[in-house]
Amino acid sequence: MDVLIVGAGSMGTWFGDAIDARVAFADVDRDAAAAAAERVGGEVADLEGERTYDVVCLAVPMTHVRDAIAAQADRAERAIVDVSGVMEPAIAAMERAAPDRERVSLHPLFAPERAPGSIAVVRDRSGPVTDDLLAVLADRGNELLETTATEHDEAMETVQAATHAAVLSFALAAESVPDGFETPIYEGLERLAEQVTAGTPRVYADIQATFDGADAVADAASEIAAADADDLEALYREAAANWHGETAGGDERHDTGGEPT
Numbered sequence: 638m639d640v641l642i643v644g645a646g647s648m649g650t651w652f653g654d655a656i657d658a659r660v661a662f663a664d665v666d667r668d669a670a671a672a673a674a675e676r677v678g679g680e681v682a683d684l685e686g687e688r689t690y691d692v693v694c695l696a697v698p699m700t701h702v703r704d705a706i707a708a709q710a711d712r713a714e715r716a717i718v719d720v721s722g723v724m725e726p727a728i729a730a731m732e733r734a735a736p737d738r739e740r741v742s743l744h745p746l747f748a749p750e751r752a753p754g755s756i757a758v759v760r761d762r763s764g765p766v767t768d769d770l771l772a773v774l775a776d777r778g779n780e781l782l783e784t785t786a787t788e789h790d791e792a793m794e795t796v797q798a799a800t801h802a803a804v805l806s807f808a809l810a811a812e813s814v815p816d817g818f819e820t821p822i823y824e825g826l827e828r829l830a831e832q833v834t835a836g837t838p839r840v841y842a843d844i845q846a847t848f849d850g851a852d853a854v855a856d857a858a859s860e861i862a863a864a865d866a867d868d869l870e871a872l873y874r875e876a877a878a879n880w881h882g883e884t885a886g887g888d889e890r891h892d893t894g895g896e897p898t
């Protein structure tokens with residue numbers, strides 16, 4: 638099987654490494670394509686070339702995936718795949734541009750350096766080629782999470798947009814503290830702030846531009862900042878109910894002040 642990977646950034650490189658196929662990389666930055674090809678043992682392809690492949694995988698930023706699918710779909714003989722991270726527009730573009738080919742959208746739910754991990758998978762039109770690709774990903778330790786484009790994109794509002802907004806807000810707002818003052822809760826957030834801010838700024842910007850979620854975090858933070866003690870207690874109980882069920886934190890007999898029981 639030969640696969641053209643359009644986009645030779647970290648996701649394209651991850652995909653080329655994670656599958657078992659002859660791969661070629663095309664990118665606006667030909668040096669990036671050459672680096673990815675060298676890293677995974679593939680070739681460099683022209684971005685606007687005529688050559689066709691069994692599979693074309695779009696590994697471009699989510700803001701460009703629609704256009705990239707429209708431009709590259711004709712080079713896919715059997716299957717078209719994307720790893721852009723947004724599924725509804727990607728699937729719609731694939732249905733338009735490749736109605737008679739296999740179509741799968743994949744979103745690795747991890748940064749490439751933490752591979753393997755869970756991969757959200759929408760099999761919009763499955764068949765032998767994409768079944769093989771997915772079987773190899775599973776054999777190599779990835780967990781395939783079968784979903785729909787709508788379910789995925791809605792989940793990303795919380796899992797990515799709101800989560801990143803919360804962590805980045807903390808990363809911006811936190812003052813440095815002298816060594817030794819760290820609490821277990823603070824250390825958890827500190828670790829997340831370090832992890833999130835070690836990524837690629839544009840990826841995080843694209844996620845915020847694509848998925849709602851940040852406003853809900855901003856609204857909740859404003860409510861907390863403006864709350865008096867009674868309001869804060871109510872907000873705390875609401876949060877506890879969301880995460881532990883209706884009675885948690887609301888029953889005085891079990892009110893541990895946050896200590897484990």
Ligand SMILES: O=C(O)C(=O)C[C@]1(C(=O)O)C=C[C@@H](O)C=C1
Pocket residue numbers: 722745746747748751796797832840
């Ligand atoms: O750093 C990680 O491991 C991540 O999970 C990165 C992360 C995320 O934070 O949501 C960022 C972008 C990708 O689309 C997937 C995952």
